[in-house]
Amino acid sequence: MQFRTLIPILKTNCPIDYNSKIMSLGSCFAVNMAEKLDYFKFQNSCNPFGILFHPLAIEKLINFAVSKKQFTEKDIFFHNERWHCFDVHSDLSNSNKEDLLASLNTLIRSTNQQLAQSTHIIITYGTSWIYRNIESDSIVANCHKVPQKQFKKELLSVEEIEKSVANTIKLIHAVNPNCTIVFTVSPVRHIKDGFVENQVSKSNLISALYSVLNLPPSEMKAVYFPSYEIIMDELRDYRFYTEDMLHPNQVAIDYIWKVFKETTISETAFDVMEEVESIQKSLSHKPFNPNSESHLKFQSKVREKITKLENQYSFMKF
Incomplete structure (x- = not known):
């Protein structure tokens, strides 16, 4: 007997391997997947401007990077003893105005290079809800x-999200x-917006992306990975959430990663992934006697x- 429904997902025509350069952008779920890519030592970067939740925020910063925008004093403001920018996450905020501007403009240049060099860009949308600054009439991140x-x-x-996705x-x-x-x-639920409002928000994102x-992917080189649907329709149980009942727990993240690996990562990378995981587990091992002969041999x-892999892949560092 089958006690759950499995979502059929076609394998991508352009899989990720260890020659790929990957950039992850978007909500905190993008961070979850990027951490997996980092763990397996893929060439990956994540959210240079911090976590971004809605499509217009992501589109705007991609536009900035592509056009090589220079941030100036008019793009930042002082609040609670720190300088901020409405277009980026508060992780980048700084007590020094010049330092904030310098870091933002450095990130613009590096993001421009990453966009130009990436073989794969993973974009995770979190919400359709946005906040508009009344004074400037501009949408903030x-x-x-x-x-x-x-x-x-x-x-x-x-329609607004469709336009943003197409422009991105x-x-x-x-x-x-x-x-x-x-x-x-x-798949993170934004219940602060309201239960119905969260569903409407996710529905608008999914409808726009579907449209x-x-x-055909061969024409656009853009595809959809159903992480939201895997949680909602395949796992479908609160035991796959953290204590707040809003965020997927590690079991759910591991499961989605397994599906992502099977459909989006090239089978040619699997052996190397196993080697990397073996090393990672060995490095986290805590010996009873660090000075014992057996542990020294193990090390x-x-x-x-590590030396073998680092010689084979110069970008790998353990």
């Missing part, structure tokens, strides 16, 4: 704990026409494995 009365909350329509693809392919873009919707990506064998 992060409110930085500025009083809520200074913002107006809005829901992006399916166009911007990336303008500097890197051969790059494969993998879109996904975060834009309905062309020597691990170093041999």
